[in-house]
Amino acid sequence: MADPGTGRMSPTAPMELLVRGGTVVDRTGSRRSDVRVVEGTVVEVAEGLEAAPGATVLDAGGCVVSPGFVDLHTHLREPGREEAETIDSGTRAAALGGFTAVVAMPNTEPALDSAESVRNVHALAQGAMAHVAVAGAITVGRAGERLAPMAELAALGVRIFTDDGDGVQSAGLMRRALQYAMDLDVTLAQHCEDKSLSGGGVMHEGAWSSRLGLPGQPSEAEEVMVARDIALARATGGRVHFLHLSTAGSVELVRRARAEGVPVTAEVAPHHFTLTDACACGFDPVFKVNPPLRTDADVAAVKAALADGTADAIATDHAPHAPELKDLPFDEAPPGMLGLQTALALAVTELALPIEHIVALLSWQPAAIARLDGASGGTQGGDVAPGRPANLAVVDPVATWVVDPAALASRSRNTPYGGRTLTGQVRHTVLMGEPVVIDAEAQR
Amino acid sequence: MLSSAKCWAGDLVSAFPKHLLAMDDLDAGAIGEVLRVTDSFAEVGRRANPKVPTLRGRTVATLFFEDSTRTRMSFETAAKRMSADVLSFAAGSSAVKKGESLRDTIETIQAIGMDAVIIRHRSSGVPARVASWVEGCAVINAGDGWHQHPTQALLDLYTVRQSLGGGDEGLARFAGLRVTIVGDIRHSRVARSQITAYAALGADVTLVAPSTLLPPSLEGWPVASVSHDLDKVLATSDVVSLLRLQAERGSGEYVPTMREYTAGYALTARRALELPPEAVILHPGPMIRGVEIASEVAELPSARITDQVGNGVAVRMAVLFLLLGQPASLEHMSEPPDSEPIGGPAPEGGPRG
Known part of the structure; x- marks a missing residue:
């Protein structure tokens, strides 16, 4: 069985790399340490390490050295929408955002619902600037009608299945999918949206949608599916990961389910803790996402979920769209915004959490959900310790920078943060021993 | 947190706005101004020759992406009575039908040179988006989705x-x-x-x-x-x-x-x-x-x-005047020299003609 988390040392990695002067933060805590990497593997974590002759030295003064970030929710668009993003451009954006692995969503064209389509992405992702873990579709063509060949995909290393973009509407089919997933030891990730409630809605249903005359998606459209899937996870024992939780009601449902021991996990997207439905007031589709931007109270609730452990991960829902699609009227434009290069900075800027907590939400916690961590035999997350593959994010938590949409690595420009000054910058990213980002510049 | 609170009602304008996108753009003073100017144009409408040169040399486009008879006729009549050149884009017959994007359509229209575009669209917010794209051109919302008219x-x-x-x-x-x-x-x-x-x-x-x-x-x-x-x-x-x-x-x-x-x-x-x-x-x-x-x-x-339909023309003349009629007076409402002299401007005077 191929394991997507087990990589080789990058052929372009230097023999020896020294990350010097930073504070190492991982599951075991934080300590002032240098990190020596030889042939892609961490060999020494200690203070005052001397660089060997010819070693590449990365200055980490004032920085946090974390296990590389893992994005549970990336739309790479390839195959099918290469004008919006490719695996090459998307993983470059990932690397610049400190991510050493991304979970590629299967809503490509064609959908990733067959062994052939998964092998194709694996082949395209050879040599990419971040590890690409494929999420498979739960149903054929993401149509919600019959199960995709999950065992065939699991045999190729797929550990997460989702119809993201849509939720599995049929409770009966979702229940069967969970039962089948348990046999394969894989996780189902759900985009929670009951279409009979959300149908036609293009923003959050509330005071702003009423005022702007735009059809809305009520919070209940998300919450009824969260509640349903909690019941199904409880009944089957199958693992459900909730994608992009956006409402206070969803947060409360997940909080109670976790207290009860139901096997559910959850992620929150940066825009859901940064922006509100008021942003739609100028009808600019750059603010259109699905699930939609919600209210101040929902923002407070998802922040609390990240703080108290109800949510395990910050996941970007990086969703590139070509400019002409975002010049459509609000109701016609596709939902989604860029996220990979701004995730860390938005977390530092918007969340009143210690940096150690933020890197946990971006690194080893999502790595465990994606089964890319050391405990699952993968290369991601875990500890910065001798013998571990060198996947590292070096973050300056106090540096400020201004988002310039034109300077982003993505092929698309649909970021709502252009011109905004953010605190927290990814300074270096190390992928299997190779410094793919040095001083916030991509090295290839 | 990013929010755009300035869009909320209560941020009232003092001068007449550059565009008329929503009623929120007008405070009580501006509404009163529209109604007073409408009185003058209603008087023009009662003349034998209901045409004034107020907007001579100005170009107004109607851009109706959604079918409408009365609103479009009303706006075009208003513009023509003010001697504006009127260009009429119907979504059904233009490049829009061939897949041209809204933004390209607007840029084309702006390149031709327009003083005002009057837009109706089935999607809420299109006039506001267009207003954010154009320069030196007033945008008038003639009905967008469920939003405003x-x-x-x-x-x-x-x-x-x-x-x-x-x-x-x-x-x-x-x-x-x-x-x-x-x-x-x-x-x-x-x-x-x-x-x-x-x-x-x-x-x-x-x-x-x-x-x-x-x-x-x-x-x-x-x-x-x-x-x-x-x-x-x-x-x-x-x-x-x-x-x-x-x-x-x-x-x-x-x-x-x-x-x-x-x-x-x-x-x-x-x-x-x-x-x-x-x-x-x-x-x-x-x-x-x-x-x-x-x-x-x-x-x-x-x-x-x-009466509502009849008043529509005069109200739309007033809106066009307030958005485009730069000289802030009604002097330009005098009869064109080559037309039958019936009456002069009468912003304060009684009915004529």
């Missing part, structure tokens, strides 16, 4: 002001006026504009509709009350404004049947008798007689539906 609200105000005696005295009588808006408010751009407009002038607005046809939230709306019982509010309604119910809304999704809607919410002859004697009945059109308004009610003297 400001000139319809202005002509309603003008029609009601006439029935209140006209002039500034009529305008002052909006304070405390009891306005009842009945019907599909949820999907109505007219209602959204009317509510803001009446409230800006101090009227007390009551909404009457089944809950399924109300907006999901009325938070922040300047509404005095909401009722689901039309019979109870008739006796205290100085103005009743009826909204069209589209047939598909009465097919079981929003209300069970059209018949059930009519039984509860139509202004029937019996209900019209419950209104105060001076009450005014309005309908933005196109009306479906027998659904939201009984045929005989539409013919009552208190029903000012035809």
Whole structure:
């Protein structure tokens, strides 16, 4: 069985790399340490390490050295929408955002619902600037009608299945999918949206949608599916990961389910803790996402979920769209915004959490959900310790920078943060021993 | 947190705005100005030659992505009476049909050179987006999705002001006026504009509709009350404004049947008798007689539906004047030299011609 988390040392990695002067933060805590990497593997974590002759030295003064970030929710668009993003451009954006692995969503064209389509992405992702873990579709063509060949995909290393973009509407089919997933030891990730409630809605249903005359998606459209899937996870024992939780009601449902021991996990997207439905007031589709931007109270609730452990991960829902699609009227434009290069900075800027907590939400916690961590035999997350593959994010938590949409690595420009000054910058990213980002510049 | 609070009502403008996108763009002073200028243009409309050179050399485009007869005719008549050059883009016959993007269409129109574009679109917010793309060109919203239709609200105000005696005295009588808006408010751009407009002038607005046809939230709306019982509010309604119910809304999704809607919410002859004697009945059109308004009610003297249409041209002339007529006076309203001399400008004077 191929394991997507087990990589080789990058052929372009230097023999020896020294990350010097930073504070190492991982599951075991934080300590002032240098990190020596030889042939892609961490060999020494200690203070005052001397660089060997010819070693590449990365200055980490004032920085946090974390296990590389893992994005549970990336739309790479390839195959099918290469004008919006490719695996090459998307993983470059990932690397610049400190991510050493991304979970590629299967809503490509064609959908990733067959062994052939998964092998194709694996082949395209050879040599990419971040590890690409494929999420498979739960149903054929993401149509919600019959199960995709999950065992065939699991045999190729797929550990997460989702119809993201849509939720599995049929409770009966979702229940069967969970039962089948348990046999394969894989996780189902759900985009929670009951279409009979959300149908036609293009923003959050509330005071702003009423005022702007735009059809809305009520919070209940998300919450009824969260509640349903909690019941199904409880009944089957199958693992459900909730994608992009956006409402206070969803947060409360997940909080109670976790207290009860139901096997559910959850992620929150940066825009859901940064922006509100008021942003739609100028009808600019750059603010259109699905699930939609919600209210101040929902923002407070998802922040609390990240703080108290109800949510395990910050996941970007990086969703590139070509400019002409975002010049459509609000109701016609596709939902989604860029996220990979701004995730860390938005977390530092918007969340009143210690940096150690933020890197946990971006690194080893999502790595465990994606089964890319050391405990699952993968290369991601875990500890910065001798013998571990060198996947590292070096973050300056106090540096400020201004988002310039034109300077982003993505092929698309649909970021709502252009011109905004953010605190927290990814300074270096190390992928299997190779410094793919040095001083916030991509090295290839 | 990023938010864009300046879009909320209450951020009132002092000068006349660059664009007319929503009734929120106009404060009570600006509304009064529109109505006063409308008086002057209504006078022009009564002349044998109802044409003035006010906008000579200016170019106005109507850009209707959604079918409309009366609004488009009204705007084009208004622009032509002011001697503007009028270009008419119909989505059905233009490059839009061939897949050209909205933005490209607008850039093409701007490259041709326009002083104003008048836009109707089935999607809420398109005029606002266009206004953010153009420079040196006024954008007038002629109806966008469920969002706004400001000139319809202005002509309603003008029609009601006439029935209140006209002039500034009529305008002052909006304070405390009891306005009842009945019907599909949820999907109505007219209602959204009317509510803001009446409230800006101090009227007390009551909404009457089944809950399924109300907006999901009325938070922040300047509404005095909401009722689901039309019979109870008739006796205290100085103005009743009826909204069209589209047939598909009465097919079981929003209300069970059209018949059930009519039984509860139509202004029937019996209900019209419950209104105060001076009450005014309005309908933005196109009306479906027998659904939201009984045929005989539409013919009552208190029903000012035809006046609404007639006033539409003068109101739209006033809006074009205030947005485009740079010389801030009405001097340009004199007759063209080559036309039959009937009367001069009369901003303060009585009717002529």
